[in-house]
Amino acid sequence: MTVSDLNLKYLQAYPEHLQNQVRKLITEQRIDAYLEQRYGQRHDIQSDKALYRYVTELKQKNLRNTPQIDKVLFDNRLDLTHRALGLHTAVSRVQGGKLKAKKEIRVASLFKAAPPEFLEMIVVHELAHLKEHDHNKAFYKLCEYMLPHYHQLEFDLRIYLTAREL
Template sequence: MQDLLYLRNYPATLQQQVRQLLADNKLGTVLQQRYPEQNHAVQTDKALYALTIDLKRQWLKSSEPLSKVVFDPKIHVINNALGTHTQISRVQGGKLKSKNEIRVAALLKQLPLPLLQMVVVHELAHLREKDHNKAFYQLCQHIEPAYHQLELDLRLYLTWLEHSNLKA
């Protein structure tokens, strides 16, 4: 069976369970039972911006402002993860101006809303914590208590989609 790219750092026992679910064609069913609402309203850059700003206002009021939040069809899931946070600094009139941008993989439009929200939370957490350290993940869990489960579920969804594409 193929390498489980999205689950490489997870325990062998979990990987074996996923391989068995894939072999039995049950992983998709398990995920659809867990997330029965497949379609969501966050399909445009404007809707993504609104979702992101709402979360930022609620959890990160004092953090730096965001200048742009968009779905990016160019983000390759394996190479660039699922979203990116960039801080662009420019000199304007003798002052250093900084802009924060969040780009989310367009693929997430197809997945359940909680998984999209988890990626947005992840990218927002980078406004405060640049590195993937303990404080970063604590902040992610503070904003979204089910963060780690949602991250695993997102990886399972991506594994299922990849496996489905290989069979087609």
């Protein structure tokens, strides 16, 4: 198998020269060392309660004027087959004669074992959806505001996901 034969489904939107660099890391069996060097730690957020505190602290720091988040949890059903690592929802319920929307953020359970930088990137992504619903320029600008190296982390997260599949 040559370097160019490796299919990198998480990196398909990136330029060919970046994909080739990742393919080289894979064929030289250095992808784990690359990730370990850059992201060697694990976080200690293992419960839904701790995740809720973490998310609300990030929200308070960056997005004070957005609606309160009612529920935050790690979700075992979110995974790569559904192409969702995080999810933000507004669940509408009738209370009395009014319709109330409860804001929820769900994070894929695989992030319990991920480096803290990747958990932060996913949380920032979902928080940004509180203000910007679409993945447009304003959305990514907000992500960069909350997390200055957002795009690098997103790229490295895709490398991490690729390494997990190998």
